[in-house]
Amino acid sequence: MSHIPVDKGGPLTPHRDLHSEQGALRGEHPGRARNPVIKVADLAWLEFEKPDLDRAEVFARDFGFTIAARTRHELWLRGTFAGSPCMVIRRGSASRFLGPAFRAAERADVVRLAAAVGHTVRDIDVPGGGRSVALFDPSGLPVRVVHCAEPLPALPEQPPLTLNTGTEPRRTNATQRPPREPSRIQRLGHVVLETRTFTRTLDWYLDTLGMIVSDFLFLDGQRERGPTMAFIRCDQDSTPVDHHTVALHLGPGTGYVHSAYQVTDLDSIAAGGEYLAERGYQRSWGIGRHIQGSQLFDYWRDPDRFMLEHFADGDLLSCDLEPGWAPMSASGLAQWGPPVTRDFLGTNPSPAKLREVMTALRGDNELDPARLLGLMKAMSS
Numbered sequence: 260m261s262h263i264p265v266d267k268g269g270p271l272t273p274h275r276d277l278h279s280e281q282g283a284l285r286g287e288h289p290g291r292a293r294n295p296v297i298k299v300a301d302l303a304w305l306e307f308e309k310p311d312l313d314r315a316e317v318f319a320r321d322f323g324f325t326i327a328a329r330t331r332h333e334l335w336l337r338g339t340f341a342g343s344p345c346m347v348i349r350r351g352s353a354s355r356f357l358g359p360a361f362r363a364a365e366r367a368d369v370v371r372l373a374a375a376v377g378h379t380v381r382d383i384d385v386p387g388g389g390r391s392v393a394l395f396d397p398s399g400l401p402v403r404v405v406h407c408a409e410p411l412p413a414l415p416e417q418p419p420l421t422l423n424t425g426t427e428p429r430r431t432n433a434t435q436r437p438p439r440e441p442s443r444i445q446r447l448g449h450v451v452l453e454t455r456t457f458t459r460t461l462d463w464y465l466d467t468l469g470m471i472v473s474d475f476l477f478l479d480g481q482r483e484r485g486p487t488m489a490f491i492r493c494d495q496d497s498t499p500v501d502h503h504t505v506a507l508h509l510g511p512g513t514g515y516v517h518s519a520y521q522v523t524d525l526d527s528i529a530a531g532g533e534y535l536a537e538r539g540y541q542r543s544w545g546i547g548r549h550i551q552g553s554q555l556f557d558y559w560r561d562p563d564r565f566m567l568e569h570f571a572d573g574d575l576l577s578c579d580l581e582p583g584w585a586p587m588s589a590s591g592l593a594q595w596g597p598p599v600t601r602d603f604l605g606t607n608p609s610p611a612k613l614r615e616v617m618t619a620l621r622g623d624n625e626l627d628p629a630r631l632l633g634l635m636k637a638m639s640s
């Protein structure tokens with residue numbers, strides 16, 4: 260692949276185009292492709308398969324989605340923002356993640372991408388209709404790029420609270436009464452994916468979908484071997500976008516780790532969390548504030564053990580910022596919040612996990628004993 264070379268004559272110190280304390284060293288991955296096939300505008304939706312759509316719908320409503328469409332075979336979920344739905348769950352024999360769909364900025368991009376990879380553009384069965392091209396990333400994950408003919412209209416918002424902060428009170432003679440109700444999801448924010456082929460998969464998202472890196476994480480003592488995690492965003496020129504739309508990390512597994520949905524503010528996260536806890540759902544980790552991306556976060560398990568996140572107040576970046584570089588550690592996941600859980604880190608030992616590690620170590624991929632040890636150290640530091 261052709262990347263824009265980073266050669267600034269030595270270590271890059273903090274400067275105005277960098278949002279983090281450390282940047283790249285000379286010769287390190289520049290975090291963007293010189294000439295990508297297209298530049299996707301955003302994630303559109305995530306696709307899942309589940310045996311029980313009724314149970315999925317109950318959780319979806321409790322978590323704060325709005326039902327966009329429901330048939331015997333499909334459940335489309337949406338947020339309040341105008342645009343595409345944020346999730347489709349198809350009836351299937353097992354509970355599994357099928358893959359992400361990205362939103363093309365223009366219909367012509369779908370055609371251009373299809374021509375570049377030699378695939379066909381097809382109609383999609385989405386509320387409102389549209390066109391799509393189906394690809395696979397180097398991990399083997401199905402990835403679609405879509406263009407929706409008719410974006411869904413906006414729905415009423417959960418109003419953000421008026422806060423008395425700082426020296427200028429904004430609320431007088433009025434009380435604060437956030438309702439104890441499900442958070443109202445506004446939109447899909449990001450998906451986190453695990454891969455055994457980190458560098459190849461990352462480069463594919465940069466080369467093919469035109470995404471760019473916001474932050475790299477490397478294993479302590481192994482920086483010269485390259486990063487093992489990247490938070491990547493869409494390149495929309497000067498328009499600010501989410502710090503990460505996809506986060507990719509090296510690991511023994513392949514595929515879905517979690518997905519994140521924006522709500523209006525901290526009270527929505529907290530009150531919506533109380534609502535979920537009262538109904539017996541399992542909190543994985545939260546509430547806290549991340550470092551990479553700065554989001555307020557709260558992680559939950561759905562009835563099929565998929566992890567979903569409520570988030571608010573994330574960083575928005577334009578295309579000019581260069582990637583930050585930092586060592587990976589469990590304590591580096593949050594600025595504040597409860598200690599990170601083993602459930603969130605996925606480090607609870609199980610026979611399935613052990614099999615996954617053994618298979619990964621035997622295979623032709625980027626995971627080797629030194630990196631596995633580095634990952635284990637990072638997750639306990």
Ligand SMILES: [Fe+2]
Pocket residue numbers: 449451517518519568
């Ligand atoms: Fe997240």
